[in-house]
Amino acid sequence: MSHICKLLLLTATAILVACSTDEKERGIVTIDLAANVGTPDKGSLNDILELESLIHPELTDSSLLSYGPVHGIHGNRLYIQEDDDHLYTFDATNGKSMSAFSHKGSGPEDWNLLLFAYPAKNGDWVTYDLRGQKILRYTADGDFVGKYTARICNICPDGDGWAAPKEVPDGANQVIYLYDDNFNLTDSIPTHVTRRYMVSNNMEPTEGRASMLIYDTLYVVNDSHKFAPELAFTLGEYHCPYNTEADFDKLIAERHRFIWYEARVESDIVVVDYRLEKKNTMQIYDRNNGALLYSCTVNPEVTTGVAGFPYEINGKQYGITPMGVTAGGSFFFIITPDQFGEEEGNPAILRLRPRH
Secondary structure, rough: HHHHHHHHEEEHHHHEOOOOOHHOOOOOEEEOOOOOOOOOOOOOOHHEEEEEEEEOOOOOOOOOOOOEEEEEEOOEEEEEOOOEEEEEEEEEOOOOEEEEOOOOOOOOOEEEEEOEEEOOOEEEEEEEOOOEEEEEEOOOOOOEEEEOOEEEEEEEOOOOEEEEEEOOOOOOOOEEEOOOOOEEEEEEEEEEEEEEEEOOOOEEEOOOEEEEEOOEEEEEEEEOOOEEEEEEEEOOHHHHOOOOOOHHHHHHHHHOOOEEEEEEEEEEEEEEEEEEEEEEEEEEOOOOOOEEEEEEEEOOOOEEEEOOEEEEEOOEEEEEEEEOOEEEEEEEEEEEEHHHOOOOOEEEEEEEEEEE
Protein backbone atom coordinates (compact mmCIF):
# COMPACT_ATOMS: atom_id res chain seq x y z
CA MET A 1 0.00 0.00 0.00
CA SER A 2 1.37 3.42 -0.91
CA HIS A 3 2.26 5.96 1.76
CA ILE A 4 -0.50 8.33 0.58
CA CYS A 5 -3.18 5.62 0.53
CA LYS A 6 -2.12 4.38 3.95
CA LEU A 7 -2.45 7.85 5.45
CA LEU A 8 -5.86 8.29 3.85
CA LEU A 9 -7.14 5.08 5.38
CA LEU A 10 -5.49 5.51 8.76
CA THR A 11 -6.75 9.05 9.25
CA ALA A 12 -10.35 8.43 8.20
CA THR A 13 -11.27 8.28 11.89
CA ALA A 14 -9.90 11.65 12.95
CA ILE A 15 -11.03 14.45 10.69
CA LEU A 16 -11.60 18.18 10.29
CA VAL A 17 -13.44 20.30 7.74
CA ALA A 18 -12.92 24.02 7.34
CA CYS A 19 -14.25 26.79 5.18
CA SER A 20 -11.45 29.15 4.26
CA THR A 21 -13.53 32.02 2.84
CA ASP A 22 -12.84 34.18 5.85
CA GLU A 23 -9.13 33.33 5.73
CA LYS A 24 -8.91 34.48 2.13
CA GLU A 25 -10.63 37.74 3.06
CA ARG A 26 -7.88 38.39 5.61
CA GLY A 27 -5.40 38.77 2.80
CA ILE A 28 -3.32 35.60 3.10
CA VAL A 29 -1.83 34.26 -0.12
CA THR A 30 -4.04 31.87 -2.08
CA ILE A 31 -2.56 29.13 -4.25
CA ASP A 32 -4.89 28.14 -7.08
CA LEU A 33 -4.37 24.41 -7.51
CA ALA A 34 -7.52 23.95 -9.60
CA ALA A 35 -6.41 26.51 -12.19
CA ASN A 36 -3.08 24.75 -12.64
CA VAL A 37 -4.34 21.18 -13.07
CA GLY A 38 -3.08 19.93 -16.42
CA THR A 39 -0.47 22.67 -16.76
CA PRO A 40 2.27 21.68 -19.23
CA ASP A 41 5.56 20.86 -17.54
CA LYS A 42 7.24 24.09 -16.53
CA GLY A 43 10.60 25.07 -15.09
CA SER A 44 13.51 23.12 -13.64
CA LEU A 45 13.89 21.82 -10.10
CA ASN A 46 17.62 22.52 -10.26
CA ASP A 47 16.89 26.23 -10.76
CA ILE A 48 14.75 26.33 -7.60
CA LEU A 49 16.32 23.80 -5.22
CA GLU A 50 20.05 23.36 -4.66
CA LEU A 51 21.73 20.16 -3.51
CA GLU A 52 22.69 20.14 0.15
CA SER A 53 23.47 16.44 0.54
CA LEU A 54 22.78 13.00 -0.88
CA ILE A 55 23.07 10.02 1.43
CA HIS A 56 22.67 6.31 0.88
CA PRO A 57 21.21 4.84 4.10
CA GLU A 58 23.14 1.76 5.14
CA LEU A 59 21.32 -1.50 4.51
CA THR A 60 21.48 -3.94 7.42
CA ASP A 61 19.30 -6.78 8.66
CA SER A 62 17.34 -4.28 10.75
CA SER A 63 17.38 -1.17 8.55
CA LEU A 64 15.61 -2.10 5.30
CA LEU A 65 13.43 0.80 4.16
CA SER A 66 10.57 0.75 1.69
CA TYR A 67 10.04 4.49 1.15
CA GLY A 68 11.96 6.33 3.87
CA PRO A 69 9.91 9.38 4.91
CA VAL A 70 12.08 11.80 6.87
CA HIS A 71 10.49 12.95 10.14
CA GLY A 72 13.21 15.24 11.36
CA ILE A 73 16.89 15.87 11.85
CA HIS A 74 18.87 16.40 15.04
CA GLY A 75 22.59 17.01 14.95
CA ASN A 76 24.02 14.36 12.65
CA ARG A 77 21.00 12.07 13.00
CA LEU A 78 18.32 11.73 10.34
CA TYR A 79 15.01 10.43 11.74
CA ILE A 80 12.82 8.17 9.60
CA GLN A 81 9.46 6.54 10.40
CA GLU A 82 8.27 3.55 8.38
CA ASP A 83 4.53 2.89 8.72
CA ASP A 84 3.50 2.28 12.33
CA ASP A 85 6.11 -0.42 12.86
CA HIS A 86 9.67 0.93 12.95
CA LEU A 87 11.68 4.03 13.77
CA TYR A 88 15.15 4.54 12.32
CA THR A 89 18.02 6.97 12.60
CA PHE A 90 20.89 7.27 10.14
CA ASP A 91 24.00 9.40 10.11
CA ALA A 92 23.01 12.40 7.99
CA THR A 93 26.57 12.79 6.69
CA ASN A 94 27.36 9.26 5.50
CA GLY A 95 24.16 7.19 5.81
CA LYS A 96 25.48 4.82 8.46
CA SER A 97 22.71 3.04 10.36
CA MET A 98 22.65 4.36 13.93
CA SER A 99 19.50 2.74 15.32
CA ALA A 100 16.42 0.78 14.29
CA PHE A 101 13.66 -0.34 16.63
CA SER A 102 10.00 -1.08 17.07
CA HIS A 103 7.88 -0.97 20.21
CA LYS A 104 4.65 -2.08 18.60
CA GLY A 105 2.72 -4.21 21.06
CA SER A 106 0.28 -4.13 23.94
CA GLY A 107 2.57 -3.43 26.88
CA PRO A 108 2.80 -0.19 28.88
CA GLU A 109 5.97 0.83 27.00
CA ASP A 110 4.55 -0.05 23.56
CA TRP A 111 2.42 1.61 20.91
CA ASN A 112 -0.57 -0.11 19.35
CA LEU A 113 -1.36 2.33 16.52
CA LEU A 114 1.36 4.84 15.73
CA LEU A 115 0.63 7.53 13.15
CA PHE A 116 3.45 10.05 13.51
CA ALA A 117 6.67 10.22 15.50
CA TYR A 118 9.16 13.10 15.68
CA PRO A 119 12.51 13.90 17.30
CA ALA A 120 12.52 16.00 20.46
CA LYS A 121 14.89 18.89 21.12
CA ASN A 122 17.29 16.53 22.90
CA GLY A 123 17.16 13.89 20.13
CA ASP A 124 14.65 11.53 21.77
CA TRP A 125 11.85 9.98 19.70
CA VAL A 126 8.37 11.17 20.71
CA THR A 127 5.37 9.16 19.51
CA TYR A 128 1.64 9.00 20.08
CA ASP A 129 -0.33 5.77 20.41
CA LEU A 130 -3.76 6.60 19.00
CA ARG A 131 -5.46 3.50 20.39
CA GLY A 132 -3.67 3.53 23.72
CA GLN A 133 -4.15 7.32 24.05
CA LYS A 134 -0.66 7.87 25.36
CA ILE A 135 2.41 9.85 24.38
CA LEU A 136 5.51 7.67 24.46
CA ARG A 137 9.09 8.85 24.60
CA TYR A 138 12.20 6.83 23.73
CA THR A 139 15.85 7.63 23.32
CA ALA A 140 17.13 7.79 19.75
CA ASP A 141 18.36 4.22 20.26
CA GLY A 142 14.95 2.98 21.37
CA ASP A 143 15.21 2.84 25.16
CA PHE A 144 11.93 3.68 26.91
CA VAL A 145 11.95 7.08 28.67
CA GLY A 146 8.35 7.68 29.74
CA LYS A 147 4.65 7.81 28.88
CA TYR A 148 1.99 10.48 29.29
CA THR A 149 -1.76 9.97 29.03
CA ALA A 150 -3.46 12.29 26.55
CA ARG A 151 -6.78 12.34 24.67
CA ILE A 152 -5.41 13.79 21.46
CA CYS A 153 -5.21 12.78 17.79
CA ASN A 154 -1.46 13.08 17.24
CA ILE A 155 1.58 14.93 18.52
CA CYS A 156 3.74 17.48 16.69
CA PRO A 157 6.86 19.55 17.49
CA ASP A 158 6.09 23.22 18.10
CA GLY A 159 8.95 25.56 18.90
CA ASP A 160 10.51 24.39 22.15
CA GLY A 161 7.48 22.27 23.01
CA TRP A 162 4.69 20.26 21.41
CA ALA A 163 1.22 20.75 20.00
CA ALA A 164 -1.69 18.37 19.49
CA PRO A 165 -5.31 18.48 18.32
CA LYS A 166 -7.56 17.48 21.21
CA GLU A 167 -9.83 14.48 20.75
CA VAL A 168 -13.28 16.10 20.40
CA PRO A 169 -16.64 14.71 19.18
CA ASP A 170 -17.70 14.89 15.56
CA GLY A 171 -19.27 18.30 14.91
CA ALA A 172 -17.49 20.05 17.78
CA ASN A 173 -14.95 22.82 17.31
CA GLN A 174 -11.38 21.62 17.42
CA VAL A 175 -9.08 22.61 20.27
CA ILE A 176 -5.28 22.70 20.06
CA TYR A 177 -3.30 21.71 23.14
CA LEU A 178 0.19 23.08 23.74
CA TYR A 179 2.71 21.21 25.92
CA ASP A 180 6.19 21.92 27.20
CA ASP A 181 8.94 19.41 26.50
CA ASN A 182 7.96 17.42 29.59
CA PHE A 183 4.36 17.24 28.33
CA ASN A 184 2.87 19.54 30.91
CA LEU A 185 -0.14 21.30 29.37
CA THR A 186 0.77 24.98 28.97
CA ASP A 187 -2.08 26.35 26.85
CA SER A 188 -5.34 25.43 25.14
CA ILE A 189 -6.30 27.15 21.89
CA PRO A 190 -9.98 27.13 20.86
CA THR A 191 -10.60 27.27 17.10
CA HIS A 192 -13.52 27.79 14.71
CA VAL A 193 -12.58 24.57 12.85
CA THR A 194 -15.25 21.88 12.99
CA ARG A 195 -14.19 18.28 13.36
CA ARG A 196 -15.57 15.84 10.79
CA TYR A 197 -14.80 12.23 10.15
CA MET A 198 -13.56 12.11 6.58
CA VAL A 199 -10.72 14.66 6.25
CA SER A 200 -7.34 14.32 7.93
CA ASN A 201 -6.43 16.46 10.94
CA ASN A 202 -2.80 15.47 11.30
CA MET A 203 -0.46 18.13 12.61
CA GLU A 204 2.98 18.35 10.99
CA PRO A 205 5.87 20.77 11.56
CA THR A 206 6.17 23.78 9.24
CA GLU A 207 9.39 25.71 9.77
CA GLY A 208 9.54 24.51 13.36
CA ARG A 209 5.91 25.28 14.27
CA ALA A 210 2.97 22.90 14.44
CA SER A 211 0.71 23.18 11.41
CA MET A 212 -2.39 21.52 10.01
CA LEU A 213 -3.56 21.35 6.41
CA ILE A 214 -7.36 21.27 6.49
CA TYR A 215 -8.97 20.89 3.08
CA ASP A 216 -8.09 24.28 1.61
CA THR A 217 -6.21 26.10 4.37
CA LEU A 218 -2.84 25.62 6.05
CA TYR A 219 -3.04 26.70 9.70
CA VAL A 220 0.03 27.30 11.88
CA VAL A 221 0.38 27.78 15.62
CA ASN A 222 2.12 31.16 15.74
CA ASP A 223 4.29 32.79 18.40
CA SER A 224 1.20 34.37 19.98
CA HIS A 225 -0.35 30.94 20.48
CA LYS A 226 -2.96 31.54 17.82
CA PHE A 227 -4.10 28.88 15.35
CA ALA A 228 -3.72 31.19 12.38
CA PRO A 229 -4.20 30.65 8.62
CA GLU A 230 -0.89 30.72 6.76
CA LEU A 231 -1.91 29.81 3.19
CA ALA A 232 -5.13 29.10 1.33
CA PHE A 233 -5.61 26.72 -1.58
CA THR A 234 -8.29 26.73 -4.28
CA LEU A 235 -9.44 23.22 -5.22
CA GLY A 236 -12.54 24.02 -7.29
CA GLU A 237 -14.14 20.93 -8.82
CA TYR A 238 -11.33 18.81 -7.39
CA HIS A 239 -12.50 19.40 -3.81
CA CYS A 240 -13.89 16.15 -2.37
CA PRO A 241 -17.54 16.82 -1.34
CA TYR A 242 -17.91 13.87 1.02
CA ASN A 243 -17.45 14.48 4.70
CA THR A 244 -19.53 11.85 6.47
CA GLU A 245 -18.54 8.35 7.53
CA ALA A 246 -21.48 6.89 5.58
CA ASP A 247 -19.88 8.19 2.35
CA PHE A 248 -16.57 6.39 2.91
CA ASP A 249 -17.12 3.67 0.28
CA LYS A 250 -18.12 6.29 -2.28
CA LEU A 251 -15.12 8.41 -1.40
CA ILE A 252 -12.74 5.50 -1.93
CA ALA A 253 -14.41 4.51 -5.20
CA GLU A 254 -14.12 8.03 -6.63
CA ARG A 255 -10.93 9.20 -4.93
CA HIS A 256 -9.07 9.57 -8.25
CA ARG A 257 -11.41 12.45 -9.23
CA PHE A 258 -10.27 14.68 -6.39
CA ILE A 259 -7.04 16.28 -5.26
CA TRP A 260 -5.50 14.83 -2.11
CA TYR A 261 -2.43 16.97 -1.65
CA GLU A 262 0.47 17.68 0.64
CA ALA A 263 2.07 21.10 0.99
CA ARG A 264 5.55 21.69 2.37
CA VAL A 265 6.68 25.23 3.11
CA GLU A 266 10.20 26.53 3.47
CA SER A 267 11.62 30.00 2.94
CA ASP A 268 9.77 31.62 0.01
CA ILE A 269 8.45 28.50 -1.70
CA VAL A 270 5.65 25.99 -1.29
CA VAL A 271 6.11 22.46 -2.66
CA VAL A 272 2.78 20.78 -3.42
CA ASP A 273 2.39 17.20 -4.57
CA TYR A 274 -0.78 15.30 -5.35
CA ARG A 275 -2.19 12.37 -7.29
CA LEU A 276 -5.09 12.93 -9.68
CA GLU A 277 -6.51 10.45 -12.18
CA LYS A 278 -3.61 8.12 -11.37
CA LYS A 279 -1.02 10.74 -12.35
CA ASN A 280 1.51 12.24 -9.95
CA THR A 281 2.03 16.00 -9.99
CA MET A 282 4.50 18.19 -8.17
CA GLN A 283 4.24 21.96 -8.31
CA ILE A 284 6.22 24.72 -6.64
CA TYR A 285 4.64 28.07 -5.87
CA ASP A 286 5.94 31.42 -4.71
CA ARG A 287 4.89 31.75 -1.09
CA ASN A 288 4.60 35.52 -1.35
CA ASN A 289 2.18 35.81 -4.27
CA GLY A 290 0.99 32.30 -5.20
CA ALA A 291 2.69 32.32 -8.61
CA LEU A 292 3.42 28.93 -10.17
CA LEU A 293 7.19 28.47 -10.52
CA TYR A 294 7.42 24.80 -11.45
CA SER A 295 5.10 22.01 -12.55
CA CYS A 296 5.71 18.43 -13.58
CA THR A 297 3.28 15.55 -14.05
CA VAL A 298 4.21 11.90 -14.48
CA ASN A 299 2.03 8.86 -15.10
CA PRO A 300 3.55 5.83 -13.37
CA GLU A 301 1.42 3.48 -15.48
CA VAL A 302 2.87 4.62 -18.80
CA THR A 303 6.19 6.21 -17.92
CA THR A 304 9.22 4.37 -19.25
CA GLY A 305 11.89 4.05 -16.62
CA VAL A 306 11.72 6.07 -13.40
CA ALA A 307 8.41 7.79 -12.65
CA GLY A 308 9.84 10.51 -10.40
CA PHE A 309 10.42 14.20 -10.97
CA PRO A 310 13.65 15.05 -12.84
CA TYR A 311 16.61 16.44 -10.89
CA GLU A 312 20.20 16.52 -12.12
CA ILE A 313 23.10 15.55 -9.87
CA ASN A 314 26.66 15.67 -11.19
CA GLY A 315 25.48 15.54 -14.77
CA LYS A 316 23.06 12.61 -14.29
CA GLN A 317 19.30 12.95 -14.14
CA TYR A 318 17.33 11.13 -11.44
CA GLY A 319 13.64 10.78 -10.71
CA ILE A 320 13.01 12.13 -7.20
CA THR A 321 9.93 12.04 -4.97
CA PRO A 322 9.15 14.33 -2.00
CA MET A 323 8.90 12.34 1.21
CA GLY A 324 8.48 13.38 4.82
CA VAL A 325 8.52 16.80 6.44
CA THR A 326 10.75 19.83 6.05
CA ALA A 327 13.50 20.09 8.65
CA GLY A 328 16.58 22.19 9.18
CA GLY A 329 15.56 24.57 6.39
CA SER A 330 15.47 21.77 3.82
CA PHE A 331 13.14 19.62 1.76
CA PHE A 332 13.72 15.87 1.57
CA PHE A 333 13.26 13.60 -1.44
CA ILE A 334 13.99 9.95 -2.14
CA ILE A 335 15.65 8.27 -5.11
CA THR A 336 14.78 4.61 -5.67
CA PRO A 337 17.71 2.18 -5.46
CA ASP A 338 17.23 0.90 -9.02
CA GLN A 339 18.44 4.28 -10.28
CA PHE A 340 21.85 3.40 -8.87
CA GLY A 341 21.82 -0.04 -10.47
CA GLU A 342 20.82 -1.79 -7.25
CA GLU A 343 18.21 -4.54 -7.27
CA GLU A 344 17.87 -4.31 -3.49
CA GLY A 345 18.77 -1.52 -1.15
CA ASN A 346 17.47 1.50 0.67
CA PRO A 347 16.25 4.52 -1.27
CA ALA A 348 18.78 7.34 -1.31
CA ILE A 349 17.75 10.47 0.58
CA LEU A 350 18.22 13.80 -1.11
CA ARG A 351 18.33 16.97 0.94
CA LEU A 352 17.55 20.11 -1.07
CA ARG A 353 17.51 23.73 0.02
CA PRO A 354 15.73 26.66 -1.70
CA ARG A 355 18.03 28.82 -3.78
CA HIS A 356 18.11 32.48 -2.75
